Amino acid sequence: MNDPKSLQHSKEIRTLNIALVGMGTVGKGLLEILTQKATWLLTERNLQIGVSGIITRNNGVFNAENIEEVLAPSQAVKFSQKKHTSAAEHTATPPPTILAQTPKYNSITTTLHTQPTRPEIHSTTAANPTATVAETPHNEELTAQEQRSELDDVLDFIANPLHDVIIELTPTIIAKTPTAAFRHIEHALKLSKNVITANKGPIAEHYDPLNQLAQSNHCNLLFEATVLSGTPVFNLHKYALAGTKLHALEGVLNGTSNFILDKMTHGVSYREALKEAQTLGYAESDPSYDISGKDAMLKTVILAKTFFTGAIDFAAVPYEGIDKLTLAAIKSAHAEHTCYKLIGRIEQKTETTISAQVVLKKIPFSHPLASVTGNFNAINFETDLLGTITVVGKGAGKFTAAYGVFNDLLTLSKTN
Ligand SMILES: NC(=O)c1ccc[n+]([C@@H]2O[C@H](COP(=O)([O-])OP(=O)(O)OC[C@H]3O[C@@H](n4cnc5c(N)ncnc54)[C@H](OP(=O)(O)O)[C@@H]3O)[C@@H](O)[C@H]2O)c1
Known part of the structure; x- marks a missing residue:
């Protein structure tokens, strides 16, 4: 694993490996910014951002072995078919993909649109037991079994030692029980992984325990994009x-x-x-x-x-x-x-x-x-x-929000 601690003082080129949990509007914007700024990062910050993994709800898992398959959507591994990989297998995986200013990686941002979606879940309504209602496939609305296996896949993905930074970009959801997004962030911090998120839910609901967890595990929890997207708020206040x-x-x-x-x-x-x-x-x-x-x-x-x-x-x-x-x-x-x-x-x-x-x-x-x-x-x-x-x-938009995440990556590379 690359140690971001030495990034600031070293003239040698270092790599920070990021893994995206959720890749919708903000995630796609982030990969476009990273591609666009690859040369600037390298020349001005001696920094390469590697993508060591992407996981989304319907498009499946992309990791060091198959991340290039994002470019060939038909071969993507689905959540339901994903084989759990042991920690030993993780360490044997090839190095992450480095984003560069090539047309190949620009196309990441478009191909994910074309992937098939998870089947809709149907349930009957209390008023009309025979009618079925299409439900939004949000975590909180899945059965315990479905939620468990999906969450397990994401937690397993997060644990991959190749990932230096977990970027949590799943939808903001408020629920009575701890949300999947909270579990993703908590799990990463428990493993001493840096976390960047644009997701308001876990920060609004659980800022204190999550921040405490980050401090005791000597890692960072950054969330510039949660308020005013990329327009500086937390950095403005702090600096x-x-x-x-x-x-x-x-x-x-x-x-x-x-x-x-x-x-x-x-x-x-x-x-x-x-x-x-x-x-x-x-x-x-x-x-x-x-x-x-x-x-x-x-x-x-x-x-x-x-x-x-x-x-x-x-x-x-x-x-x-x-x-x-x-x-x-x-x-x-x-x-x-x-x-x-x-x-x-x-x-x-x-x-x-x-x-x-x-x-x-x-x-x-x-x-x-x-x-x-x-x-x-x-x-x-x-x-x-x-x-x-x-x-x-x-306050919103693909690049505005993605810039907030990008800026947190720069902060991370400086402060560690
Ligand atoms: N868009 C903005 O302008 C903006 C601005 C500031 C903050 N934010 C916040 O940033 C976050 C991301 O926003 P967005 O606009 O990029 O959302 P989005 O377009 O709806 O994308 C959400 C992504 O999360 C994935 N996902 C959903 N549930 C998941 C789960 N349980 N495990 C793994 N992946 C899961 C989805 O997978 P599939 O693609 O497979 O469905 C999708 O890739 C949200 O919390 C939002 O509130 C957004």
Whole structure:
């Protein structure tokens, strides 16, 4: 295994091996960025990023032996057919594939689309026991047996000693029981593997124990892409705002709802605007997370847990969405020179207590967040030394989100 600890001071070219758990929009964007920046990484950072594995729910497992088969989709190993490999077999595998600026690897990003999907699971409904309903194949909705074997495959994949960094990019899901994504990250950290994720769920719900696990196992847990995608938030706070104290923070944290509000200001109906957001790829795979305010709540919780001092009960953070807002209400707000924004707000109340919530609020046109339109996001940091600092940027999108992950890879290569 390559030791990223020596990357910073060494002039020799080192390799950091990454493994992707989930390769949808963000994962594909990441491989494109890594391909595009391969020469820059090599010349400016003496760094090669190797891809030692990819696992997705429907496309199967690609590892050092067969990762080139991503280019030949018909030969991909499926989850259900995957042979479990012992640790001894893992160490005997060939070295990982190094991304280079060749057309061959550019095609990785397109071929995964063409793979066959896992069969739909059908169940009867309580109201009509004879009718069958197609279910979304999310982990939490699979039977215990199906979930167990799928999770086992991913955990086994993560354990491969070739992987230096596990990049967790499965969909954000909140459930009553620990999600698969949480188990993926926990497992990797227990094995002292660095983890980078864009997945809000595990960080919002379990930041403290996961961070503790990373510290005690001397590895890193980085998640720049979880809030404002690639627009710097955590790095900005850690480096550019180092030494300042935050009194409060408020932000437009969900691009989809902001896009819809913006469209509605221009007379477009809620339904039409939501449809457009989905077509443009802004909405989460389950858009109810965006619309209900849950996505903004998750981001608010992440910011509260990482930037402020005090306990925060994830399940008790109040939030509301945009789905009840009418065109008429938006029009009348506009006539008063105000606009509606879905705002996440955190305040440091005392040295050890904080408040956090997500509210749909009417703000004057002069407010710094009023000018945040479309799928853009923004955060106002209210600091002791600098007053208010506002950062604005795209909150979603293939390259925006993937850049957050890429930037975490650079951080990792410097700080270890
Ligand atoms: N897209 C954005 O702009 C953006 C921005 C910031 C943060 N994020 C977050 O980043 C994460 C990834 O987003 P995305 O847009 O790339 O999602 P996506 O396009 O829906 O892709 C999700 C990937 O996860 C795989 N997957 C699902 N369940 C899995 C499981 N149990 N084990 C292994 N793989 C599994 C899927 O496999 P199949 O391909 O086989 O279905 C797919 O490859 C999400 O948590 C999202 O909230 C996204």
